[in-house]
Amino acid sequence: MKVAVIGYGAIGSFVVAHLNAEPSIEVAAVFSLPPPLTCPAPGVGSIEALLATRPDLVIECAGHQALREAGETVIRNGTDLLVVSVGALADAALERTLRDAAASGGGRLLIPGGALGGIDAISAAREAGLDSVEYSGRKAPAAWKGTPAEKMIALNAVTSAETFLECDARTAALQFPQNANVVAALALAGLGFEKTKVRLIVDPAANGNNHSFVARGAFGEITATIRSTTLPSNPKTSVLAPFSLIQTIKKRAGLILA
Structure with missing residues (x-):
């Protein structure tokens, strides 16, 4: 499975490092501003360039503003979007925009459990x-x-x-x-x-x-x-937050069945 990552901070770099160790998953692109000085995956300078790599899944790891700026574009591109900044969906207008984009034939909006079980x-x-x-x-x-x-x-x-x-x-x-x-x-x-x-x-x-x-x-x-x-x-x-993402991605790739 091919994935792309928005953001290369504490969570983004953690996720990229772990996915790079999984032979069945390719990290096709990482978009971050400013660009990371060192990164094991190819860096790109825009959301358009990230989507041009044709990922099966985009993982947002860059914060609320990044989700506001890029979320709709990713979903309307027909690409599934896994959201780290779940709290941004407390903005009712943003939640409605992303859900409408998914309902109109775009990609899916995926929400991980993060640090919370149950x-x-x-x-x-x-x-x-x-x-x-x-x-x-x-x-x-x-x-x-x-x-x-x-x-x-x-x-x-x-x-x-x-x-x-x-x-x-x-x-x-x-x-x-x-x-x-x-x-x-x-x-x-x-x-x-x-x-x-x-x-x-x-x-x-x-x-x-x-x-x-x-x-x-x-x-x-x-x-x-x-x-x-x-x-x-x-x-x-919490350290469980990035591992929740990794588990969700592995499930999406068919590497975990439950």
């Missing part, structure tokens, strides 16, 4: 009768630096776990694009952005990025807790 169970629960979904994200102060959390709580002064934001999934995903993509994936699988409740917590004792959720309804109850170590190159990103 997404398949939430989708099944939605069909069986889902009433409520509540998510909690717990991370160390360093993981919240460079985000709006700095204006909501004095991160350096926190001595024990403190909740600094309670809101719906749309608000969390839009305000914390680097930290809360998981809540967007959860919302899309379940009750939607407005009905998915979110609590964000800073915890000096947190070891890695901690995600948990409780879902209740006619189907029963689902409780899940995930603690993931972070990427050394980016403490905001």
